[in-house]
Amino acid sequence: MMASSGKKQAFGPMAHGIISMLGAPHVPADQIGGSDARLAFLGVPYDGANVCIGRPGSALGPQGLRIASQEYFSWSFEWDVDLREAYGLVDCGDTRIVVGNAERTHQNVEADVTKILTGGAIPIAIGGDHSLPIPCARALSTFLGEDKRMGYLAIDAHMDAGYSVDGEKETNCSGVARASELPNVRPENVAIVGVRGSLNPREWLDLIRERGISMYPMREVKERGVEAVLKDALDRVWDGTDGVYVTWDTDSVDAAYAPGTTEPEPGGLTSHEIIDAARIIGERGFTALDNVELAPIYDLSGITGKLVWCVLAEALYANAKARL
Numbered sequence: 357m358m359a360s361s362g363k364k365q366a367f368g369p370m371a372h373g374i375i376s377m378l379g380a381p382h383v384p385a386d387q388i389g390g391s392d393a394r395l396a397f398l399g400v401p402y403d404g405a406n407v408c409i410g411r412p413g414s415a416l417g418p419q420g421l422r423i424a425s426q427e428y429f430s431w432s433f434e435w436d437v438d439l440r441e442a443y444g445l446v447d448c449g450d451t452r453i454v455v456g457n458a459e460r461t462h463q464n465v466e467a468d469v470t471k472i473l474t475g476g477a478i479p480i481a482i483g484g485d486h487s488l489p490i491p492c493a494r495a496l497s498t499f500l501g502e503d504k505r506m507g508y509l510a511i512d513a514h515m516d517a518g519y520s521v522d523g524e525k526e527t528n529c530s531g532v533a534r535a536s537e538l539p540n541v542r543p544e545n546v547a548i549v550g551v552r553g554s555l556n557p558r559e560w561l562d563l564i565r566e567r568g569i570s571m572y573p574m575r576e577v578k579e580r581g582v583e584a585v586l587k588d589a590l591d592r593v594w595d596g597t598d599g600v601y602v603t604w605d606t607d608s609v610d611a612a613y614a615p616g617t618t619e620p621e622p623g624g625l626t627s628h629e630i631i632d633a634a635r636i637i638g639e640r641g642f643t644a645l646d647n648v649e650l651a652p653i654y655d656l657s658g659i660t661g662k663l664v665w666c667v668l669a670e671a672l673y674a675n676a677k678a679r680l
């Protein structure tokens with residue numbers, strides 16, 4: 357449809373057909389290689405590795421984010437970038453979940469993320485609980501190869517440095533522990549931003565200190581500002597590395613701005629700050645990205661889903677402007 361100016365009209369029906377991320381076409385992960393996609397969303401509706409916290413619900417995260425994304429257009433006046441045009445955006449749908457088995461579910465995630473990477477697209481994985489970066493970072497590590505180096509940035513209220521929980525190693529609080537064990541990840545290229553509160557047991561801090569991982573607690577973010585801290589953290593994860601995995605836990609945001617998460621924590625980033633952080637990360641670049649622990653069942657006004665979409669979109673707009 358043409359607008360009166362003669363240009364293609366953007367204000368058409370926003371949501372129609374099958375609900376996908378931003379209404380993007382559905383392209384299965386194994387067909388990314390034959391498509392023009394440069395960025396692919398992958399849903400992982402799984403919260404079965406949730407061992408550290410009391411509330412389920414993040415399995416509905418991908419569905420919730422797809423619905424929230426329907427509220428937005430793909431073009432932003434602030435960036436003059438159209439996400440669907442810039443990235444040939446697609447939605448791979450959801451990874452096949454193996455009920456009751458985190459390892460086999462993670463194998464499926466790893467296979468799908470590997471297909472997206474080898475197909476030439478940036479994977480954006482949507483959880484699901486915070487075990488999600490374990491298979492995703494493993495896929496990126498293997499994709500880069502042992503002769504290349506990889507950085508890992510976590511934005512999270514929690515250190516997630518649990519070596520194991522009751523013998524389980526692929527849990528929602530082990531992401532940083534597993535990432536820092538990957539063969540081409542050096543601990544000095546691992547950084548965590550936004551940690552706060554006493555849901556962080558002593559042994560997690562011990563592991564972080566023993567391995568030499570950088571942590572920027574929320575108190576430091578408040579004192580120095582999100583821009584200064586993010587720039588330091590990005591300098592570390594990009595120092596001598598060939599790719600960076602970014603994992604973003606919704607609970608890094610203050611509970612007042614992001615109630616729709618499994619473990620809402622007070623005293624976190626404001627919505628302004630997390631959007632700024634996304635812009636800074638997008639400008640510096642990322643090789644793969646996730647969002648985890650969005651739990652629509654606690655998101656009574658739908659604001660958390662909208663925030664998660666806006667933050668991801670900001671990172672993608674900034675990345676497109678800087679390098680596409």
Ligand SMILES: [Mn+2]
Pocket residue numbers: 486512513514605607608
């Ligand atoms: Mn967390």
